[in-house]
Amino acid sequence: MNKRLITSALPYVNNIPHLGNLIQVLSADVFARFCRSRGYETLYICGTDEYGTATETRAHEEGITPQELCTRYYKIHDEIYRWFNIAFDHFGRTSTPEHTEITQGIFLKLYENGYITAKTIQQLYSPASDMFLADRYVRGTCPHCGYEHARGDQCEHCGKLLDPAELISPRSAIDNSIPEMRETKHLYINLPAILPKLQEWLKIAAEQGNWSRNAVQMTYGWIRDGLKERAITRDLKWGIPVPLDGYRDKVFYVWFDAPIGYISITATLTEEWERWWKNPEEVELFQFIGKDNIPFHTVVFPSSLLGTGEPWTLLKTMSSSEYLNYETGQFSKSRGVGVFGNDAIDTGIPPDVWRFYIFYNRPETSDFTFTWRDFQEKVNGELIGNLSNLVNRALTFVCRYYDGRVAEVESDHEFFATVREQEAEITAMLEQARLRDSFRKIFALASYGNRVFQNAEPWKTRKYDPQGTHLLLSRLVYLIRDLAVLVEPFIPDTAGRIARMLGIEHPRWGDLGTTGGLGEVSKPEILFERLEDDLVAALQARFSGTQTERAERERRERETGPAERFLERLDLRTARITAVRPHPKADKLYVEEIALGGGVTRQIVSGLVGHYRAEELEGRTIILAANLKPAKLRGEKSEGMLLAAEPAAGASGAGEPEAAEPGAGAPGAESPEAGAAKRGDEVVEVLFADDVEPGTRVTLADMPAPASDPPQVSIDEFFEIPIEVRDHVVQVGGRPLQVGDRTVTTTQVSEGKVG
C-alpha cells in the first residue's frame, strides 16, 4: 500500500461554493500535500458534477446550452480553488467522453449481473421534441388565476399547486408543442440484491477506515431502515445516454453517474487510470466529504462498484466533516447568508489566513460556528501572536546579533527530544486524517518555541554568553524549519516564505527533527497583517445583509404581540365540508371538498382518519386556515388546513371523555358546536362552527377587524403564531377567537393547542 488516491466530493457545478463547501476540498488538499511530503505516490482528484435537471433548466432559462453553462461555472470553481491554492492533480468535470464510457461500462456490468430492474410509470410526453417532460417543463394557463405561463408543478403567479394535466392549453416549455400523457419505463438499481456484498465490505472498511461515529451510524441506519431499489434513469437530454435498447432516449440520473466522476476524471488525466481504480492491492482510497453525502459514499457508490463483480479500489478512509455555520445560522446559498469563495477573495485577506482559520476550527466531530470576531481572535492570537511571532523574533535576533548565521547544534539536545516527540504525534494524527487536532498541535509546538525563547531570555544572555545564546537561537531556527514542513500542507504559501527566509527549498517531511543543512538566514519579513477592529467590523457589516434583516424582523415581532400578528398574517375562515373521501394513497388522510361561500370551493387534505368517520364530517362547518400556501400531500393537493385542537401534554381532555362537560365554564359555550374523537390516547378535536355562514372571517375579541386579506403564509409561519386552548376557549395572545358573534370553544380539549 504505497499509493494514495484522494478525492473530495464533486461540487455541483451550478453553485458558487461558500466556506462550508470549501472545507472538503481544502481538507483533501491538506491530506494530499501531507502524503506527497511524506513520499507516498499520491493522486488528488476532484471536479465539477455537471449533469442533471438543475443545469438543464437553468441553461434553458438563460438560452444557452447546458455545456456552455457548465463551462462558465466550471471556470468560476476552478478560479476559486486556484486562489485557495488547492493542489489538485486534476480538477476535471463530468461532461466528458471518458465519463460516458466508464459510466456506461459500469451500468452494463450491473445489467449483465442482474442488478438492474425496470418499472413503468406515467409521465407527460412531447411528440414534437420526442421526449418526456418533467412537470416543471410543462407550461400553460393556470385554471385558478388565469396566469398564462404557469408551470406544471405549481403556478408561480397564484402559488397554487397544479397537476400538469390541469393546465389549460398545456405547452411544452422546451418546444412549445402540446404534450400528451404516456407511459414510460425506468431502470432501477437493485440495492437490496447487492446488500450481502456491501455488508461484507462494510464490516472491514468501517473499522479499518477510521470512519466517524456519525458516518457509521448513518450508514447502518440506512441499511437497517431497508434499502430500496433506486431509479437510475431520467427522461432528460443533459446526461449520459443509457446504452440499452428501449432506453436509448434516456439518461442516467445524476446521483448514479456523479461518484463515477472520481474515476472518469482520473481517466481524463491518465490512460493508466486503472492502475489507481482497479488496484485494491496497492492503492488506498481516501475520500473527503460532507456529512450530507455519507450514504452515497458508503452505500450507493460502493454498491454500484461491487455489483459489477470487478476488482475496484473501494473506499478505505473516509473523512466526513460536519457543518460550518455562519454567525447566527447556517450558510445558505438561497438566502445569500455567509461568505462565498468570491467574497473571500474580495476581502483582500490572503488565502493562507482563510486556510488557517478553516483548519484550526475544522468541524470534525461537531458543527462549528464561524464568527468574524472569532476569526479575528484566532488569526491575531495564534497565527500571528504565536507562529509568526516565533519566526519573527528568532530570525530577527539571529540576523541582528549573529549576522544571520546558524550555528551547528547538538542533535541530541533535550530540546530536540521534545520536538521530535511532538512531531511524531503530529505525524500519527495526520496519518489518520485528524487535521484539526494535528494543526492545533503544530501551534502548540510553536508555543513551546516561544516558551523556550522567553525562559532563556536571550536578550540578556547574549551580553555575557554570546555562544550559548547563539546555540539556543539556532536550535529555534531548526524548530522553525520543522514548523515550515509541518505547516506546509495547511498553509503552503507561508511555508514557502519561511523556507525562503531560511535559505532552503522544499523541505520535506523527512527533514523533521534533523539538524544540519541550514547556513544563513535572511532578515525576516512580516508574514501576516493583523486584522484590525475596524476592518473586521466592516466585513461583518458587509457580509451580514440577510442577518440584519432577520434581526430587524425579530425585533419587530417582539414589539407586536401574537394577537396583532395573528390578525396581520392569518386568514381564518369558516368553510362547509361538502364531500369527504379517503385519500387514495394514504390511510391516515381524508381528502375533503369544502365550500367557502360565494360559490368558491377548494380541496383540502386532513389527517383525521381514525379520529373522525367521514359521515361525522360531511355537511359540517369547520374553521379553515385559508391563506396557507398550497401543498401536495401524497399527491393530493391541499389548499388550506382545517383547525383542530389537541390537548397539551399532561393536560386532561384525553382519558376521561365523560368528565368533559360541553363548554364547561366557557362563555358562549352553546354556540359553535364542537365534537371530538379519540384514537388510543390521542385526542384530536376539530373546531366546528356549524351555525355560522361559510366564508366568515375569524376575528379576535376586543380587537379591530383586520383591514385587508393577508398574503399566503407557509405552514411554518402559520405555526409561529400560537393558537391555544385555555379552559375550553380558543385564543391567541389571551384574546378569544370569535366568528360571527360567537366565541370559538372546545368540548373535549380543555387545555391545549390548535394546529
Added chain:
RNA sequence: GGUGGCGUAGCUCAGUCGGUAGAGCAAACGGCUCAUAUCCGUUCGGUCAGGGGUUCGAAUCCCUUCGCCACUACCA
C-alpha cells in the same frame, strides 16, 4: 410523527475502553522588552441541560423529560 445528532467554563470547542472534568479565547493579576501592543506565568471560572437507573465508580452505558439542529414523512 419517524430517524440521526447535539446540549460540557462568559464564548468557541475537546474529552479515547466508565476511573478525581480539559484547551484556547475572554476576565483579573504579575513578569519580560527580542518580537506585528507581540511573549511568559498565576488566578478566576462547571450540579457536564433536568430527573431516574446500572456500577465500587457515569460527561461517558440504559430509561425519561426539556431545548436545539439536520434529514425525512401518510403533520397541515
